[in-house]
Amino acid sequence: MSSFRLFLLGGLTSYRALFSWLSPWILIPTFIVGPIAQILFFAYAGRAAGVGDDAFYVIGNAVQNAAIPCIFAMGITVGDERRQGTLGLLLVSPARRIPLFLGRALPVVVNGLAVALVALGAGSVLLDVPIHASSLLSLTGVVAVSAFACTGLGLANAALSLRVREVAVLSNLVVGVLLVFAGVNVPLSDLPGWMAAVAQWLPLTHGIAAAREVAAGAGLASVRDDVLAEAALGTLYVLVGLILLAWFERESRRRATLDVA
Amino acid sequence: MTVFRVIGVAWWLQLKMRSRSAFDGLLGILYPLFFSTVVFMMFTHGGAQGPALLSAAVGASVMGVWSSTSTTASAALQQERRQGTLELLVAAPTPLPVVILPVTLSMATIGAYSLVVTLLWGRFVFGVDLAVQRPVQFVVAAVVTVVSIGVLGFLLAVSSVRYRTAWALGTALEMPVWLICGFLVPLDLLPAWTRPISWLLAPTWGIDAIRAAAEGRDTLPSLAACLGLAVAYGVIGSLLAVRLVDAARRHATLALT
Amino acid sequence: MRVIDVSDLGRTFRSRSGLRRTEKVVEAVRGISFQVERGELFGLLGPNGAGKTTTIKMLITLLLPTSGRIEVLGHDVVAKPREVRRRVGYVFGGDRGLYERLSGLDNLRYFAELYAVPAREQRARIGELLELVGLTGRERERVEGYSRGMRQRLHIARGLLHRPEVLFLDEPSIGIDPVGARELRQTVKALIEQGTTVLLTTHYMFEADELCDRIAVLAGGRIVAEGTPEQLKQKVSLGSxxxxxxxxxxxxxxxxxxxxxxxxxxxxxxxxxxxxxxxxxxxxxxxxxxxxxxxxxxxxxxxxxxxxxxxxxxxxxxxxx
Structure with a gap:
């Protein structure tokens, strides 16, 4: 997962950053090897610590890996708009802003979904964790909603990072927080109360919980509340992101800070 | 003698440069804390106490050393290339290996900060009992481990002189090495075929020496294996560096343009 | 004495691109020869893509020639790169090639170490170079805050740390203001007076005219004319x-x-x-x-x-x- 720390290091945040992901030399290590290694690491750590079972870690870490393209790619997208000087243009046309950003978010959501599904498949084969064929479709749906929610957080993070110098640092902290808080490797019931309370407001928490139930054979209906909560959180973060962007834009027109590259 | 001086000065300047970047400096220390927090929670809820918890804490701390080295070492030369300094380094009469080694040693040094921070985090947040049986040997083993990880990073960095996307390889190695070197998971739990790989990796022996010092066992055999492997990496890396620079001169891959 | 001796030098680049990995062969330098004498200021002129930078990179051992040979100070650049590296300096224009997060002083210290400037001489040498390029007093500031002109001057100081016998200047005045460019020309003249041999590439004709003893004009990887600035002006049949x-x-x-x-x-x-x-x-x-x-x-x-x-x-x- 820290591949992305590097990815953003220095010049790779350039305009071509998104396109350079398409190289297999980058795709395979970051989107396939990295997530699988994370699953194996935590599953074995769980065995060593004597907590959880393999299925718990496979699903938690696979879904959490969807957050990585979502958080980082949104940062790059908004960063690029700013670098090219088109962010201002985007923001002064309020009517078109929402479809525009959502259009940009769609490939990111698909990317996150694909990463999570590949990791899920590989993890279940390597660790012999059975996933019911009947639950595959609903599992895909739950992961897609989680990826959407992460992308929403990614947009909010990207908006915030217009105001901080090191975008990559902020993005990594966000991903780190998700790793610790969202019930990826430590069940919410084992977290201190305040952490569990924070987790309710983060993307992934509800998505991962729903994914675990669905993989264990539960129907979509029984995880409806979690899926709705995840979707609602995603929408909330998208709105927060858009409001922040508009506000920073207004601020920067006053103080001329936006186009400082 | 002058070689050691070059390495020393370059290491110090690299460290200066890195600690000024929020990315390499701050994040290099903070980021491992997310992982160690998860690890501490998993082990405390699994009922680990006393020496077992200390053993996990030691593993989590060394994980940070490898993270800050592996994720940046492979990109280090890309960064030099991007800022146009790689050509200047190659054009200097000092052999390239002597220039690169201190770069990755400085990364491992940042990792050493995180090692200390993680141990303190474990002590004060998770109540890990830092009852180390042989403190002096513990520190020596930790230093040797950090150096050996720096040299392993050097081997990694050298391989990226030519390949522009080698950084991705380096980051993909982060967690596999955590696993295979037995930082957290006893080697017996892993499939048998991984054993020879573990033995060839210096950090495996380094962490074993640190644990031995903590538990009051003899550290010398593991320490010797760790050092021996580090020297071997250094030699292989240097030979590779010379060959790779030759290839870069032939294929014009030093400059980004 | 010949300081640089280039004969029949050629360099081709092969690159693969696109999905089909079609190979593209570019002949950047096609059989050039020239000599530079000690203490001379030799100019290499030519449009972008003429092969100037490729030639310089072969001269300073960063690139291997694909044909021909080069001797710098009597050493073959292919067989004895370290002998060459010890004795030559390299400065290029633009603002890359510096460690932004380090001070100017630390940048110089680093390269002084890499060029094996003896420890006890370093301090004095760095001080005298800072004086020469007019950065005294600013040396403890981080390079990220330097102006373009200051960066360029720091580059020159870096290139001179080890008192090179030959200095390669690749478009050193690119992007610096007229006053800075004039100071740069003064510095180069002073170096020549001290006996340094300089090979310069530039796009600015008045700069070449003012500085160079001899000039070779490169176009399409070949030398199309060579001589003193005066000879070149006469060579082309131009009247007033x-x-x-x-x-x-x-x-x-x-x-x-x-x-x-x-x-x-x-x-x-x-x-x-x-x-x-x-x-x-x-x-x-x-x-x-x-x-x-x-x-x-x-x-x-x-x-x-x-x-x-x-x-x-x-x-x-x-x-x-």
Whole structure:
């Protein structure tokens, strides 16, 4: 997962950053090897610590890996708009802003979904964790909603990072927080109360919980509340992101800070 | 003698440069804390106490050393290339290996900060009992481990002189090495075929020496294996560096343009 | 003594691109030869892509030639790269090639170490170079806050740390202001006076004209002309240019002027109420008086004659290649 720390290091945040992901030399290590290694690491750590079972870690870490393209790619997208000087243009046309950003978010959501599904498949084969064929479709749906929610957080993070110098640092902290808080490797019931309370407001928490139930054979209906909560959180973060962007834009027109590259 | 001086000065300047970047400096220390927090929670809820918890804490701390080295070492030369300094380094009469080694040693040094921070985090947040049986040997083993990880990073960095996307390889190695070197998971739990790989990796022996010092066992055999492997990496890396620079001169891959 | 001896030097690049990995072969340098003597300032001119930087990179051991050979200070660059590296300095233009997060002083310390400047001499040497390039007092600031001119001067100090016998300057004045460029030229002149041999590439013709003892013009990977700036100006068959401002050009005048002996070409430009005649003379012809007589009483404004510049020569050389 820290591949992305590097990815953003220095010049790779350039305009071509998104396109350079398409190289297999980058795709395979970051989107396939990295997530699988994370699953194996935590599953074995769980065995060593004597907590959880393999299925718990496979699903938690696979879904959490969807957050990585979502958080980082949104940062790059908004960063690029700013670098090219088109962010201002985007923001002064309020009517078109929402479809525009959502259009940009769609490939990111698909990317996150694909990463999570590949990791899920590989993890279940390597660790012999059975996933019911009947639950595959609903599992895909739950992961897609989680990826959407992460992308929403990614947009909010990207908006915030217009105001901080090191975008990559902020993005990594966000991903780190998700790793610790969202019930990826430590069940919410084992977290201190305040952490569990924070987790309710983060993307992934509800998505991962729903994914675990669905993989264990539960129907979509029984995880409806979690899926709705995840979707609602995603929408909330998208709105927060858009409001922040508009506000920073207004601020920067006053103080001329936006186009400082 | 002058070689050691070059390495020393370059290491110090690299460290200066890195600690000024929020990315390499701050994040290099903070980021491992997310992982160690998860690890501490998993082990405390699994009922680990006393020496077992200390053993996990030691593993989590060394994980940070490898993270800050592996994720940046492979990109280090890309960064030099991007800022146009790689050509200047190659054009200097000092052999390239002597220039690169201190770069990755400085990364491992940042990792050493995180090692200390993680141990303190474990002590004060998770109540890990830092009852180390042989403190002096513990520190020596930790230093040797950090150096050996720096040299392993050097081997990694050298391989990226030519390949522009080698950084991705380096980051993909982060967690596999955590696993295979037995930082957290006893080697017996892993499939048998991984054993020879573990033995060839210096950090495996380094962490074993640190644990031995903590538990009051003899550290010398593991320490010797760790050092021996580090020297071997250094030699292989240097030979590779010379060959790779030759290839870069032939294929014009030093400059980004 | 020959400091640089280049014979039949060639360099091709192969690159693969696109999905089908089609191989592209580019001949950047196609068999060039030149020599530079000790203490000379040799200029390498040419348009972008002419092969200047490729040539310099082969000279300083960063690139291997694909054909031909190079000796620098008597050492073959392929067989003895370290001997060459010890004795040459390399400075390129632009603002890359520095450690942004380190101070100027730390940048110099680092390279002093890499160039094996003895520890006890470092402090004095760095101090004297900071003085030379005018950075004294700013050396403890981080490079990220330096202006372009300051960066360029720091580059030069870096290139001189080990007192190189040969200095390679690859477009050093790119992007610096006129005052900075003038100071740079002063520094280069001072180095030549101290006996350093300099090989310079530049796009600025007046710079080359002012500094260089000899120049080779590269185009398309070949040397199309070589000589002193004066020789180059004479080599291209350019005479002086007469410019005459006329208010109301009488009919038929332009034919009369074209018919004058020694006139190579005539261009008439409309400039507001006036016309300007640009008369290019054959080499050695003096045309001002004949042209004025041919104007036959028309109202004449400003009259001027200028010699062809190195730029005129360069444009003709490169354009013809």
């Amino acid at each position: 240019v007469v410019e005459v401002e006329v208010f109301g050009l009488p009919g038929g005048t332009d034919e009369r002027i074209r018919a004058l002996p020694g006139v190579r070409s005539l261009v008439v430009e409309e400039r507001g109420p006036a016309q300007v005649l640009l008369v290019h003379a054959e080499p050695g012809s003096e045309l001002t008086q004949p042209v004025l007589s041919a104007l036959d009483g028309a109202q004449v404004g400003r009259v001027s004659t200028r010699q062809p510049t190195l730029e005129d020569a360069y444009v003709e050389l490169v354009g013809g290649a």
